Amino acid sequence: MKLGNLDLPSDVCRSVGNVLGRVGDKWSVLVIVLLADGSLRFSELRRTIGTVSQKMLTATLRGLERDGYLTRTVTPTIPPRVDYALTEMGRDVLTPLNALAHWALARREQVEAARRAYDAKAAAASAQDDALAEEEPA
Secondary structure (H helix, E strand, O other), X not given: OEEOOEEOOHHHHHHHHHHHHHHOOHHHHHHHHHHHHOXXXXXXXHHHHOOOOHHHHHHHXXXXXXXXXXXXXXXXXXXXXXXXXXXXXXXXXXXXXXXXXXXXXXXXXXXXXHHHHHHHHHHHHHHHHHHHHHHXXX
């Protein structure tokens, strides 16, 4: 299989796809970026993100911990305090994530315009299909 200009075995491509799937996930990106300035508690992450469910944030944090991007530290207090912090690899992935974020910021208006054009074209095609269906004899 080809990955850019590299010719790699298919199992390596699948593995790279899994890595990109984790770091490219919208919640993972947000969590990694939020932890860039230091450790945060679960509740701080959830409050800052705002739109993520507890279940999704828990799954995202577990996945990031499993893949080595962050650490989870439990302090035995009542209630227990759980802090999340980036590992060296988690800090390392900030470089490409920041580059991607800058690219998205620079291109967001183009993407939004492309979406509007596509949606208008799709709506027109759907209306045309509806009109043709009404003209057909029963």
